[in-house]
């Protein structure tokens with residue numbers, strides 16, 4: 234019996250390209266498809282988690298929302314890797330800066346993702362398995378950013394379950410360890426990719442700062458996200 238369609242994705246076999254860009258926000262997926270793709274078709278609308286496939290510079294690519302948090306991207310990335318034969322998932326998200334020298338609108342690439350969540354427990358690895366980006370996608374993204382003239386920070390990021398946390402100073406230990414920024418999905422994506430033998434990368438735009446009263450305006454947000462999306466598209470085209 235075929236595993237598709239799934240309870241969460243109505244697409245048929247072959248509807249997704251081998252590489253899928255994944256923002257948390259399904260409306261960002263729609264924006265990316267409508268702005269950058271030609272011959273766009275919508276391949277998923279279940280739960281409003283919009284997914285599209287189209288052509289970017291002659292290559293078929295897809296983009297779909299992941300929702301917020303590791304349980305949500307855990308479901309979508311699992312189904313794309315295991316049931317839709319997707320090989321590469323590139324998350325394009327927003328994040329809160331942790332270090333003082335990371336600023337709003339900066340583009341950050343997650344070489345690894347530290348996790349505050351029970352999500353990794355299911356894999357039954359003793360100790361602490363390091364969730365890592367795929368090296369090919371990572372080096373291609375760094376190369377693409379150079380060509381596009383966009384500076385990027387590459388390093389450890391933090392994936393945390395709780396956006397609002399009751400724990401005081403919860404980012405302080407990560408700040409001491411040089412973790413660049415916090416978001417909510419990359420750890421699960423990297424672990425699912427490792428388990429599936431597939432590839433994943435997370436590219437982020439800083440939207441706010443955990444230690445400073447800084448937030449992007451809507452105009453800056455548009456420009457900042459554009460740079461990240463271009464890096465992701467160029468990386469996807471060479472994946």
Ligand SMILES: O=P(O)(O)O[C@H]1O[C@H](CO)[C@@H](O)[C@H]1O
Nearest residue numbers: 256257258301326327416417
């Ligand atoms: O902008 P996205 O990709 O949704 O990413 C970040 O924004 C959401 C929180 O506001 C979380 O999903 C977090 O990871």
Ligand SMILES: O=c1cc[nH]c(=O)[nH]1
Nearest residue numbers: 327328329415416417
């Ligand atoms: O998860 C997130 C995303 C943006 N900003 C944050 O502080 N956290």
